[in-house]
Amino acid sequence: MSLVPARTAPTVPYTFEKSRAAFDRALQVIPSGIYGHQGPTEGCYIPQTSFPLFSSRAEGTRFWDLDDNEYIDYMCGYGPNVLGYADPDVDAAAAEQARLEDVVTIPSAIMVDFAELLVDTVASADWAFFAKNGGDATTLAVLTARAATRRKKIVFINGFYHGVSPWAQKLDYPGVLEEEVANNLYVDFNDLPALERLFSENRGTIAGLIAQPYMHGNFTDNTLPEAGYWQAVRALCDAHGVVLIVDDVRAGFRLDLAGSDHYFGFKADLICFCKALANGYNVSALCGRESLKDTVSSLHYTGSYWMSAVPFAAGIATLTKLKQLDAPAQFARLGTDLTTGLTTVAAENGFTLIASGAPALFYLRIADDDSLMLHQEWVAESVRRGVFLTSHHNHFINAALTSADITRTLEIAHEAFGIVRAHHPELEPTA
Numbered sequence: 001m002s003l004v005p006a007r008t009a010p011t012v013p014y015t016f017e018k019s020r021a022a023f024d025r026a027l028q029v030i031p032s033g034i035y036g037h038q039g040p041t042e043g044c045y046i047p048q049t050s051f052p053l054f055s056s057r058a059e060g061t062r063f064w065d066l067d068d069n070e071y072i073d074y075m076c077g078y079g080p081n082v083l084g085y086a087d088p089d090v091d092a093a094a095a096e097q098a099r100l101e102d103v104v105t106i107p108s109a110i111m112v113d114f115a116e117l118l119v120d121t122v123a124s125a126d127w128a129f130f131a132k133n134g135g136d137a138t139t140l141a142v143l144t145a146r147a148a149t150r151r152k153k154i155v156f157i158n159g160f161y162h163g164v165s166p167w168a169q170k171l172d173y174p175g176v177l178e179e180e181v182a183n184n185l186y187v188d189f190n191d192l193p194a195l196e197r198l199f200s201e202n203r204g205t206i207a208g209l210i211a212q213p214y215m216h217g218n219f220t221d222n223t224l225p226e227a228g229y230w231q232a233v234r235a236l237c238d239a240h241g242v243v244l245i246v247d248d249v250r251a252g253f254r255l256d257l258a259g260s261d262h263y264f265g266f267k268a269d270l271i272c273f274c275k276a277l278a279n280g281y282n283v284s285a286l287c288g289r290e291s292l293k294d295t296v297s298s299l300h301y302t303g304s305y306w307m308s309a310v311p312f313a314a315g316i317a318t319l320t321k322l323k324q325l326d327a328p329a330q331f332a333r334l335g336t337d338l339t340t341g342l343t344t345v346a347a348e349n350g351f352t353l354i355a356s357g358a359p360a361l362f363y364l365r366i367a368d369d370d371s372l373m374l375h376q377e378w379v380a381e382s383v384r385r386g387v388f389l390t391s392h393h394n395h396f397i398n399a400a401l402t403s404a405d406i407t408r409t410l411e412i413a414h415e416a417f418g419i420v421r422a423h424h425p426e427l428e429p430t431a
Contacts, residue, residue, distance in 0.1 A: 011415055013384040018066035019053040044392045050380035058085035060400040063388075071388040072405050076396035079250055079275030083321055084400025090279045090317045097313035108309035114316050118287055121319055123258040124267045125287035129296055131306050134249035134274035135163025137286040138210065140301055141270045142167060144288070145208030145243035148295040152183040153202055155209040155242070159189070159217035162210055162247050189215045190226050195233065199240045208243040209233070213251050213260035214357065216394040219372070221365060222357030230266040243292070249274040249284070253322055254331050254360040254396070281314035322399075328360065331397040334406065335359025338397070341410045349417035350427070363394040368427065374420060381416035
């Protein structure tokens with residue numbers, strides 16, 4: 001029996017006239033109109049004509065574009081929207097703090113409250129240091145590893161993303177100097193023999209290893225750690241005096257409120273948080289072990305808005321509500337319902353849809369075409385009908401998502417698969 005009830009009329013595809021007009025204005029005053037991967041120049045949304053370019057409002061699990069088209073959003077602002085847009089409890093806490101103070105000459109004591117909550121929540125945290133972006137936290141982590149060990153080299157997992165600071169980029173990226181990446185070493189995820197060789201060949205020179213808790217790179221299936229992988233990495237780092245850094249910017253608080261290292265059964269030396277930390281309010285954090293606290297204290301590292309009090313209040317409200325909801329269990333259940341439903345409606349239309357990674361943070365790919373063109377067509381047809389997916393990035397679940405949202409998503413996904421099937425009569429249906 002199909003998961004999707006019979007519909008009497010097809011969905012009318014969206015159009016984007018006001019978005020296009022706004023983009024024409026943007027091109028006159030903003031480099032690329034929209035910079036980064038969310039803009040047309042990066043080529044992440046194909047065909048570009050099927051995607052909105054500017055939003056006008058957001059609430060719960062939905063946002064609306066300039067043309068007033070409504071979307072069930074599975075990107076969640078690329079992660080920060082963990083409770084739902086405009087969560088009333090978080091917004092009330094932020095508004096109350098705003099009435100008291102925000103950016104002041106000396107920090108608000110609410111910064112201490114937030115640090116205490118993080119130390120009580122995150123298993124590997126003895127302290128917390130706040131900044132604004134995930135890249136601020138990962139950069140501080142690498143600085144700390146180098147300062148603590150007085151070594152230069154950092155080990156990266158191939159396919160990594162840890163922000164856009166020069167040390168985290170590739171040599172062939174514009175503006176990156178050879179000196180900035182000369183001490184970077186690379187190894188594949190889950191390849192312990194290769195990591196052992198790398199550590200031995202560079203004995204006494206590696207400051208840190210930085211990695212996401214599982215591989216959720218772009219344009220590729222996500223990869224979970226093999227049994228015993230992280231425990232062996234932990235042992236190798238201990239044996240070689242290497243600081244183990246977990247970049248939990250993307251997965252943090254979606255798998256486990258105590259940290260994704262706790263979820264996978266090991267303990268990081270340093271762990272980086274951002275996206276889900278304050279439900280859209282601008283704050284990130286580096287947490288770590290007591291043994292590295294004095295090293296962090298010795299670094300010159302701060303910014304103009306890094307002690308802004310409103311995001312601290314929002315962060316306290318966010319973590320408190322995530323605990324009340326037992327949000328990771330909710331994300332796992334909703335994500336499983338969603339990904340299982342999507343793979344089922346794909347099969348009903350003769351496609352094989354792969355859902356990889358954790359259900360709370362999943363990546364989708366139609367396996368019937370290695371070029372990803374079929375997948376991009378399906379994503380585009382879904383977006384034009386009100387389900388915002390991407391073809392290149394993992395997706396996110398938020399706590400506002402309902403079973404009714406998932407049912408509507410499956411209806412639209414089913415319709416979109418049917419349209420792609422009709423466009424490609426040459427394809428043989430999968431068994």
